[in-house]
Amino acid sequence: MRADWESILSLVNCEIISVTKSDSLDSYVLSESSMFVSKDRFILKTCGTTTLLHAIKPLIQLVKNVCGFDTIADIFFSRKNFERPCDQIAPHTSFPEEVDWLNGVFGEGIAYSFGRVNADCWHMYTTSPQPHKGVEKPDQTVELLMTDLDPEVMKHYYKSVSMDGKAATKNSGIDKILPKSVIDEHLFEPCGYSANGILPNGQYWTIHITPEPEFAYVSFETNVPLDNYKELFQRVVDVFKPGRTSLTIFANKTSVAKDIHLELADNWETVGNYQRTDFNMAIVKDYNLSYSFYKNTYS
Numbered sequence: 001m002r003a004d005w006e007s008i009l010s011l012v013n014c015e016i017i018s019v020t021k022s023d024s025l026d027s028y029v030l031s032e033s034s035m036f037v038s039k040d041r042f043i044l045k046t047c048g049t050t051t052l053l054h055a056i057k058p059l060i061q062l063v064k065n066v067c068g069f070d071t072i073a074d075i076f077f078s079r080k081n082f083e084r085p086c087d088q089i090a091p092h093t094s095f096p097e098e099v100d101w102l103n104g105v106f107g108e109g110i111a112y113s114f115g116r117v118n119a120d121c122w123h124m125y126t127t128s129p130q131p132h133k134g135v136e137k138p139d140q141t142v143e144l145l146m147t148d149l150d151p152e153v154m155k156h157y158y159k160s161v162s163m164d165g166k167a168a169t170k171n172s173g174i175d176k177i178l179p180k181s182v183i184d185e186h187l188f189e190p191c192g193y194s195a196n197g198i199l200p201n202g203q204y205w206t207i208h209i210t211p212e213p214e215f216a217y218v219s220f221e222t223n224v225p226l227d228n229y230k231e232l233f234q235r236v237v238d239v240f241k242p243g244r245t246s247l248t249i250f251a252n253k254t255s256v257a258k259d260i261h262l263e264l265a266d267n268w269e270t271v272g273n274y275q276r277t278d279f280n281m282a283i284v285k286d287y288n289l290s291y292s293f294y295k296n297t298y299s
């Protein structure tokens with residue numbers, strides 16, 4: 001199986017660094033982010049100039065060959081606007097190009113852009129409603145994409161400061177964000193950090209840090225089910241102290257987080273030092289979705 005994953009990932013331009021397995025989830029730290037595989041879900045997160053969409057067709061074929069599954073309950077592709085779109089390789093040179101490519105595989109889909117398309121924004125593609133049922137089990141994903149990072153805070157993610165990944169996890173406070181997680185982390189040479197956290201029942205979180213001041217960036221993602229993410233948001237921004245961050249929350253109709261969007265709209269205009277500058281809500285098939293953008297008023 002590992003050889004199959006390696007072959008798919010080679011098309012994307014990334015490699016497996018390490019693997020952690022629980023009874024319901026296999027978690028992979030990659031050279032360019034992370035991959036999570038469970039019985040009924042596959043998540044691939046990449047960065048840089050990787051070509052993530054090249055994984056889709058071989059993945060569909062692999063799942064058919066190995067598991068006999070031939071129906072996709074749902075798919076989501078999302079990303080923030082690129083800092084340097086001209087550095088990207090086809091089919092990732094623009095969101096319309098990515099949408100055309102995805103439509104070529106899945107038929108005419110649904111594409112949205114949230115936030116300010118002339119500044120910070122977040123693009124999302126999913127398939128059109130299908131004749132079969134979508135994901136019925138509770139499903140939620142929360143993501144923070146952070147920029148304007150203080151070099152003092154980013155210093156933990158340099159080999160010259162932290163001896164290894166474990167030291168960076170502890171010294172930075174990442175280990176306190178979702179305690180009791182089994183953490184698989186990697187500190188790159190000379191800098192850069194990736195971690196996957198696993199909790200029971202297929203729950204995961206993943207953090208990727210690019211600390212170089214010219215293009216510093218941190219991403220946090222989890223599927224931990226909560227009916228309010230305010231404390232979690234606060235814990236994440238307390239660790240990374242970004243000047244700016246997006247927050248996206250996806251939750252389907254059976255998730256405990258399904259009504260969080262109303263709470264967000266009414267009560268999350270300011271969270272600690274953070275002031276919301278953009279807020280969009282949408283209902284996409286069985287999912288409630290919100291996009292918020294915050295600025296640190298102290299930075």
Ligand SMILES: C[S@@+](CC[C@H](N)C(=O)[O-])C[C@H]1O[C@@H](n2cnc3c(N)ncnc32)[C@H](O)[C@@H]1O
Pocket residue numbers: 031032033045046047048188189190191192193194208209210211212217218219
């Ligand atoms: C954490 S990794 C990949 C995660 C990616 N930034 C994301 O947000 O998903 C990126 C950071 O590791 C550093 N790095 C060092 N060696 C690397 C390698 N062989 N592959 C990828 N990143 C490497 C980069 O300079 C950068 O600071």
